[in-house]
Amino acid sequence: MTKEYDVLxxxxxxxxxxxxxxxxxxxxxxxxxxxILGYTKNIEDAVFPLSVQVSGGGLFEKGTTQSIKVSxxxxxxxxxxxxxxxxxxxxxxxxxxxxxxxxxDTTVYTVRALFGEKEVEGITTATFVLPMYFGFAEAGSLNIxxxxxxxxxxxxxxxYNLTNTTTxxxxxxxxxxxxxxxxxxxxxxxxxxxxxxxxxxxxxGYKCYRSANAIVAGSYQFTxx
Numbered sequence: 001m002t003k004e005y006d007v008l009x010x011x012x013x014x015x016x017x018x019x020x021x022x023x024x025x026x027x028x029x030x031x032x033x034x035x036i037l038g039y040t041k042n043i044e045d046a047v048f049p050l051s052v053q054v055s056g057g058g059l060f061e062k063g064t065t066q067s068i069k070v071s072x073x074x075x076x077x078x079x080x081x082x083x084x085x086x087x088x089x090x091x092x093x094x095x096x097x098x099x100x101x102x103x104x105d106t107t108v109y110t111v112r113a114l115f116g117e118k119e120v121e122g123i124t125t126a127t128f129v130l131p132m133y134f135g136f137a138e139a140g141s142l143n144i145x146x147x148x149x150x151x152x153x154x155x156x157x158x159x160y161n162l163t164n165t166t167t168x169x170x171x172x173x174x175x176x177x178x179x180x181x182x183x184x185x186x187x188x189x190x191x192x193x194x195x196x197x198x199x200x201x202x203x204x205g206y207k208c209y210r211s212a213n214a215i216v217a218g219s220y221q222f223t224x225x
Contacts, residue, residue: 050120051075052083052113056097057124061131061152063203065104068126071097074113083113104128129154130176130204134162134222136169136215144174144199144206156181156224163219171211173224174199181209183225191222 056070073096074083088098088111100109106128112121135147148162156175164171171191173181184191192212199206 049077050081050115050118052111052120052122054109054111054122054124057109057126059152059154060126060128062128063130064128065102066126068100068103068107068109069097070100070109070111070124072111072113072122074115074120076115081115083115085114087112127154130201130206132156132176132179133172133174133206134160135172136162136164136166137172139170139210139214142172142174142199142208144201144208147172147174155179159221159223161219161221164215164217167217168214169217170213171215171220171222172208173210174206174208177205177207179207181207181224184209184211185223185225186220 051074053073053075054070055072056068060066070088072086074081074086086093088109090110090112100107103126107126108123109125110121110123112119129152131152132150133144133147134150137143137146150160156173156179162171171184171193173184173193175181181193181196184193194210194212196207196209199208
């Protein structure tokens with residue numbers, strides 16, 4: 001255990017004022033220096049902490065296959081250092097990156113780095129989610145994939161521009177099962193929506209919300225929350 005400053009000061013004073021010949025042995029003085037170095041090392045670790053920065057994850061469409069490059073930097077304070085050992089998901093690796101091919105499902109990549117006697121850890125995640133489908137269609141049975149596929153996201157909240165080409169069609173908003181739409185507005189007015197009904201594609205399940213009323217043909221901006 002590293003000694004505190006007051007203890008080191010008392011230890012140094014004992015050595016300084018020692019009057020007995022041979023009492024300040026190499027072991028005593030050397031031990032003092034060792035204790036001081038340990039104290040200094042603790043200060044250095046507090047001021048310049050060891051960390052690992054990991055990148056390479058991201059958000060991807062479920063059903064696609066990705067090549068994920070996980071990269072890392074080991075830092076001592078703000079300065080990059082070369083780790084003595086690195087593991088990615090418990091596999092020993094060399095260099096500062098590793099490529100993972102054929103990734104189809106959400107995967108967490110954990111990077112552990114050893115520098116000296118200290119070990120640090122960082123993570124990055126490749127997250128795969130189903131796309132949302134928005135658009136206009138009749139009130140009856142719906143082919144989800146016939147709607148406009150939206151960029152992948154983890155939440156439906158946001159503003160979307162949609163065009164209805166046929167008067168009398170209804171607004172349909174289909175989101176992956178894990179998502180929920182609470183409110184839909186357009187031009188500051190709330191758009192009444194029916195309760196969500198279940199749906200699916202070959203890749204997974206959906207909740208599909210339909211407007212309570214038919215929509216006149218035209219271009220609209222909808223805000224979801």
